Structures are given as structure tokens and as C-alpha cells.
Amino acid sequence: MSSNNRIKVGVIGAGAIATHCHIPAYQALPDVEVVAVADATPGRAQEVAGKFGIARAFTDYRDLLAVDGLKVVSICSPNAFHAEQTIAALEAGINVLCEKPMAIAYDDAVRMVDTAKRTGKLLMIGMTNRFREDIQAMRQYAVDGLLGEIYYMKAGWLRRSGIPGYGSWFTNKKLSGGGSLLDIGVHFLDMALWIAGFPKPLAVTGATFAKFGPSGKALGGWGADIFRTGKQVFDVDDLATAFIRLENGAVLTLEVSWAAHVGEFGENYLRFLGTEGGMETASRFDKHYSVRYYSERHDHQYDQQLQVSAGDKNHWVEIAHFIDCVKGSAEPLVTFEQSLTVAKVLDGIYRSAELGREVAL
Numbered sequence: 001m002s003s004n005n006r007i008k009v010g011v012i013g014a015g016a017i018a019t020h021c022h023i024p025a026y027q028a029l030p031d032v033e034v035v036a037v038a039d040a041t042p043g044r045a046q047e048v049a050g051k052f053g054i055a056r057a058f059t060d061y062r063d064l065l066a067v068d069g070l071k072v073v074s075i076c077s078p079n080a081f082h083a084e085q086t087i088a089a090l091e092a093g094i095n096v097l098c099e100k101p102m103a104i105a106y107d108d109a110v111r112m113v114d115t116a117k118r119t120g121k122l123l124m125i126g127m128t129n130r131f132r133e134d135i136q137a138m139r140q141y142a143v144d145g146l147l148g149e150i151y152y153m154k155a156g157w158l159r160r161s162g163i164p165g166y167g168s169w170f171t172n173k174k175l176s177g178g179g180s181l182l183d184i185g186v187h188f189l190d191m192a193l194w195i196a197g198f199p200k201p202l203a204v205t206g207a208t209f210a211k212f213g214p215s216g217k218a219l220g221g222w223g224a225d226i227f228r229t230g231k232q233v234f235d236v237d238d239l240a241t242a243f244i245r246l247e248n249g250a251v252l253t254l255e256v257s258w259a260a261h262v263g264e265f266g267e268n269y270l271r272f273l274g275t276e277g278g279m280e281t282a283s284r285f286d287k288h289y290s291v292r293y294y295s296e297r298h299d300h301q302y303d304q305q306l307q308v309s310a311g312d313k314n315h316w317v318e319i320a321h322f323i324d325c326v327k328g329s330a331e332p333l334v335t336f337e338q339s340l341t342v343a344k345v346l347d348g349i350y351r352s353a354e355l356g357r358e359v360a361l
Contacts, residue, residue, distance in 0.1 A: 006033040007323060008069045010094075012061045012085050013077030014039035014048040016223055017099055021315035022074045023052050028316060032072075032323055038064040040077075061085055065092045072326055074319075075099055078169035079177045083108035086123065090115045095122040097322045101186045102343045104177025109343040113336045124322055124332045125339045127190045131317040134281050134291050134308040138270070139195045141279055141293060148276025149248075150196050155188040156255040157268035163213050163258040165223025167232030171213060179236030181208065181349060185256035190342050191270060192252055198338055200247035205358040206349030208237035211259070218259030242349045254349075283310070 009026050011018050014037050026034050036056040039045040049057035058064045065073070065088060073089045075082055075098040083103040089096045096116075102125045103109040116123035129135055141147060164183065169175035176182065193199070212218040213234040219226065239257035246252065260266075269282035277295035282288075291306040311317070324330035344361055352359045 006031050007071050007326060008033055008035045008067070009072045009074070010034070010036040010038070010064045010067060010070050011074045011076060012038050012064060012089075013075065013081075013099075014041075014044045015076060015225075018074070018076040019048055019051075022076055022097075022319065023048070023054075025316040025319040026074075026323075027052065029320060029323060035070070036064045036067050062088065065089055065094065070094055072097065072323070078175045079104050079182060080169075080175045083112055086112050087115045090119045090121045090123065093119065093121065095322075095326050097124050097126060097319070099126045100190075101125075101177070101182045101346065102339050104182070106340075106343050106347040109340055113340060116336065122322075122325055122332065123336065124325065124334050125342075126315075126318060127187065127194075127334050127339075127342075128314045128318045129187050129191050130194060130333055131314045131321065132309075132311050134306070134310050135191055135195065135270075137291055137306055137308045138272070138279055138281065141277075142195050142197065142272070142274075146277050146293065146295070147272055147274030147279060149250075150272050150274040151250045152273040153192050153196060153250065153252040154254075154271045155192040155252065155269070157184045157188055157266070158255065158257045158260050158262045159184075159218075159220070159266040160262050160264060161218040161259060162220035162222070162266065163218055163238060164220050165226055166213070166216065166219045166234070167227030167230075168223055168225035170223055171232065171234040171236055173235045176236055178346075178350060179208075179210070179213070179240070180238055180256045180258040181240035181346060183258070185240055185254060186342060186346060188256065188268070188270065189252075189254055189345060190338075192254070192272075193341065193345075194338065195270070195272065196250070196252075198341060199250055201244055201341065201345050201348070201361050202247055203245045203358050203360050204242055204345060204348040204352050206240065206242040206352040208241075208350070208353040209239040210234065210237055211239065213238040213259065220258070240349065240353070242345075242352070244345060281310075 045057035
């Protein structure tokens with residue numbers, strides 16, 4: 001396909017998520033061309049552009065938005081800039097795929113959605129785990145009624161030693177808005193609510209901790225910038241937990257950590273208990289357990305294991321889906337209303353942790 005007929009894409013933020021996922025995923029699509037990249041760190045956009053054969057590189061994202069014919073932008077910048085850059089792109093008539101979390105404040109998330117509605121442009125938040133084969137299978141079981149009334153959910157991701165980008169924006173609350181909860185907790189909150197059909201959250205009790213990060217312990221390898229020596233800024237959570245009450249009487253417990261004394265490689269899991277069946281998936285200590293379904297048949301216990309994968313190219317699937325949405329051949333799997341619900345719950349968890357009590361949502 002000639003370059004004139006390809007969908008032109010720009011990427012704002014040239015860190016790890018852009019270079020490991022967004023840029024190569026776009027470049028894998030034959031009808032898409034990444035024409036520009038921007039990053040506020042001097043020289044980084046130019047370096048990434050050279051590596052990936054991208055024609056234009058900018059330090060100011062506004063220069064990228066002015067590129068003629070740009071139809072799609074991925075927002076891969078630090079969390080604090082998501083709202084500002086998303087709104088500017090939408091105002092410029094460009095469709096936006098914004099990395100999670102949506103924003104660092106719920107009011108900013110509302111402004112993003114309001115702008116998307118007013119401009120008529122697409123806005124989708126990058127909840128990439130929804131594109132996993134195993135998560136989609138769990139969602140389908142719930143939709144098909146095989147769980148009955150879901151009344152209890154538990155979701156979590158506990159890393160043993162996985163603090164990302166130590167000393168960079170990841171561990172600076174002014175730039176990130178939060179730590180483990182906004183980085184990885186957002187994924188498991190979103191998956192749990194999506195599989196259950198997004199029952200309305202009513203109230204939340206939350207607690208956050210920072211027991212390793214302030215001492216520079218339990219550092220992971222993710223992030224374009226990691227400062228392993230010297231005292232660095234760490235004013236975010238490295239563990240968070242929440243108890244969420246839902247409109248239909250169900251409850252959801254959530255726990256996430258960047259750092260904790262758990263088994264090697266940590267664990268992540270999703271569990272749903274319903275009146276007609278239960279379902280779970282987990283990865284524990286470097287072993288993945290596929291989706292398992294538990295129920296009764298003819299007054300006897302019935303167990304089933306689904307042969308589905310967690311996948312390792314889910315960003316590629318997500319980005320191909322978003323391009324289909326831009327073409328008009330698909331509807332966004334992640335909707336405005338769902339993204340706002342997730343943002344409201346995250347905001348509530350932090351407020352509850354600060355106040356030391358349950359808060360209404």
C-alpha cells in the first residue's frame with residue numbers, strides 16, 4: 001500500500017511502552033505508518049525515530065499534533081500528561097489511544113471524555129489485558145450465564161521485586177499520580193469489572209503502603225530510566241489493597257504490589273464466585289494456570305479446564321483493534337463509561353487510604 005493511503009500515526013512519549021509495544025505493533029500493520037514521535041527528554045525522540053525508521057521526531061508534542069494528515073495518536077507519556085495531551089489531540093481532530101491509567105485525577109478523566117464526545121473523535125484507554133484469550137473466555141462464560149449471579153470477586157498481582165523506573169516519573173507522585181495501584185492495579189480492577197459486566201461500584205475501603213521503595217529495594221527492570229544508585233524520589237505506593245462494594249450486592253477485593261515478601265516471580269490471579277459456578281485463572285511463581293471452571297452437573301461436582309492462553313502479543317491485538325475502530329469496522333472494546341468507572345474507583349481507593357475509612361463513590 002502506498003504511503004499516501006496509509007493511516008498516519010504519531011506516538012507521544014518514547015519510553016519503554018512505546019518502543020516495546022506501540023511502535024512495533026503499529027508498524028506490523030500493512031495499512032498504517034508511524035510518521036512521527038515526540039518525547040520531552042532531549043534527544044530521545046530522535047534516537048527512537050532513527051531506530052524505527054520514523055520520519056519526524058519532536059521534543060514538543062504540539063509540533064507532532066501539527067503534522068499534516070495525522071489520524072491517530074498513541075499517548076505513552078507519564079500519567080500526569082495523559083489528560084492534557086489527549087485533550088489537545090482530540091481538539092486537533094485526531095483519534096487517541098491513551099495508555100493506562102486514564103488520568104491521575106477523576107476530574108481530568110471526565111474532561112477527556114467530554115472532549116471526545118464534543119469532537120466526535122475516538123478515545124480508547126489501553127486496557128490491553130482485555131485482549132487476552134483467557135480473559136475473553138472468562139468474560140464469555142459470565143455473559144453466557146455459566147456463573148449465575150456473581151457475588152464475590154478477588155483480583156490481584158503481587159510482585160516480589162518489580163518496582164519500575166526507580167527515580168524516574170514512575171516513582172514521583174507529581175508525574176505518576178500513584179504507584180502500584182495506578183500501574184498494575186488498574187489492569188486487575190478493569191478485568192474484574194469487565195468480566196462481571198461492570199456492576200456499579202458504590203463504596204470502597206482502601207489502604208496503601210510504601211515499605212520497600214523509599215529504601216531503594218526490590219527494583220525491577222522495566223522503564224526507560226532507572227537510577228539504581230543514590231537516593232531517589234519515591235513518594236508513591238508499592239502495595240495497595242481495597243474492598244469494593246458493588247450495586248448488585250457483590251463485592252470485589254483487590255491487592256497489588258510492586259514489592260512484597262512473596263514467592264519468587266510473585267503471583268497474579270482472578271477469581272469469580274457465582275450462584276451457578278466459579279471461575280479462576282492464575283500465574284504463581286513463574287507457572288501459569290489456565291482458566292478453570294467449577295460447577296455442578298446432575299448433583300455432582302463438575303470441573304473444567306479451558307485450553308486458552310494469556311498471550312504475549314496483546315498490545316498488537318489491541319492496536320489492530322483500535323485501527324479497525326478508526327476505519328469504522330469495529331466498536332471500541334473499552335468504552336468511555338467503563339474507563340470513567342475505573343478512574344472513579346482508583347480515585348476512591350486513594351481517598352479512602354488517606355482518610356482511613358470507607359468512602360462512597
